[in-house]
Amino acid sequence: MPMNVSVQPGEVDLRPLSARSVVLSLLLGVHPPELPVKDLVRAVEPFGVGGSTLRAALSRMVAAGDLRRTDAVYRLSDRLLARQRRQDDAVDARTRAWHGDWEMVVITATGRGPAERAVLRARLTGLRLAELREGVWLRPANLLRPLPDDLTPVAQSYTARPGHPAPELAASLWPLDTWAAGARSLMAHIAETELPADRLTAFAAVVRHLLADPVLPPQLLPADWPGTALRAEYAEYQREIAGSIGA
DSSP: OOOOOSSOTTOOOOOOOOHHHHHHHHHHTSSSSEEEHHHHHHHHGGGTOOHHHHHHHHHHHHHHTSEEEETTEEEEOHHHHHHHHHHHHHHSOOBOOOOSOEEEEEEOOOSOOHHHHHHHHHHHHHTTOEEEETTEEEEESOBSOOOOGGGTTTEEEEEEOOSSOHHHHHHHHSOHHHHHHHHHHHHHHHHTOOSHHHHHHHHHHHHHHHHTOOOOOGGGSOTTOOHHHHHHHHHHHHHHHHHHHHO
């Protein structure tokens, strides 16, 4: 079962950004993920968010548990710190040389309801695994990341060597051509985008797209894979944003 990709080839997945989205996009992109309110006021202005709108959004975000406030400094909550770590990993995934082994995760728990199954599927997809058949998830063993300990009660993990040719197996598990087409469309869109709000919207789409990159070994990828180039575009934008906030 291939990993879901949110856009079709040639489409760009752009979503309008609210004041909350602008604040989160900025804080998720800076390290440490905290800013004084005076810096936030200056940082959101180019994106069309005024001071009163910002303050109302910050109040709602603190009440919702998105942000924590200490004096006049706002920082991401623990829940969103985990999201930042996932985003950082999407931009700079840590890999190792691949020697042909695959991770295999087999779901062993039974009697789970639809909501629990959906949460587990989302977690495994977030770990860049893909479902070969119901309850059996695979990926090449090239990522420098352990599987979370709390998966142990519901799944068992193995190292496998599938008999099927690895490039064909990878192509059956992930829609690689679709992902590549989406990445190229995003880069083409970014090249023509100048307004700060439009660029932020575009790079928010880049992050979503990078989160769906399976980060496969080079020998399993199609020729001219655009993953590295898209990551470089986003890294440059992060430096741009960090520079504007620190100016």
